[in-house]
Amino acid sequence: MKTMREEVFGYMQKKYKAKPEYLWARFPEYAVFRHADDQKWFGIVMNISYDKINRDKSGMVDVLNVKLDDILLRDLLVQQDGYYVGYHISRGNWISIVLDGTVPFDAITNLIDVSYNVTASKKTKQKIRPPKEWLIPSNPKYYDIVHAFDNADVIDWKQGAGIKKNDTVFLYVGAPVSAILYRCKVTEVDIPYDYHSSGLTITKLMKIKLIKRYKPEQFTFERLKTEYGIFAVRGPRGVPNSLSAALKGK
CATH class of the missing domain: 3.10.590.10 (ph1033 like domains)
Structure with a gap:
């Protein structure tokens, strides 16, 4: 059975043709997903100590960082279980989502889509925007x-x-x-x-x-x-x- 991390990787590779990039030798489990045209990040998967985002938790956990376009949505989500202010990237409406089953996979993929759209180049946004x-x-x-x-x-x-x-x-x-x-x-x-x-x-x-x-x-x-x-x-x-x-x- 696939882990949530593997399912997230599979979703981003299948839908956006984005492969994980491992950029830091010190953090071999950290994977970045980029736009093909301008190389901007739209997703970051990290394996961190749970207590870094929640003092009541222990052990290691995978988290996904995504960027939102709505600060009100960000503030609403981080009040719910499984969502936190972006770990290592707290500015710019980034949030961290734990990949331990707390947040349903469908909800995670919806936010990946939001992040992809928000971080896209002007050319890509024009290409993927809905009919107007x-x-x-x-x-x-x-x-x-x-x-x-x-x-x-x-x-x-x-x-x-x-x-x-x-x-x-x-x-x-x-x-x-x-x-x-x-x-x-x-x-x-x-x-x-x-x-x-x-x-x-x-x-x-x-x-x-x-x-x-x-x-x-x-x-x-x-x-x-x-x-x-x-x-x-x-x-x-x-x-x-x-x-x-x-x-x-x-």
């Missing part, structure tokens, strides 16, 4: 967006920074329409393109699929301002939760 909703502008001066989906439900569109496959985009059409007209799903990204003209440069495209149409009077610029605090749509931006709920409502 965007509000993006469209200018009738450059493209007849009002009739863009008359003959097809998938079109090519200028790809904004940060947008990835499976994201949702809500197309805001500028004056004289001045309203959100379409909800679309991004089906393909990073399509090479080279277009330059006065005031417009496009270097890559994405494909977007029409999911829903809105009437021009539904989500006007005036409503975006007064109800949702959106005073300008000059480039891709996130969608407030309240507006998202309204856009996805019946």
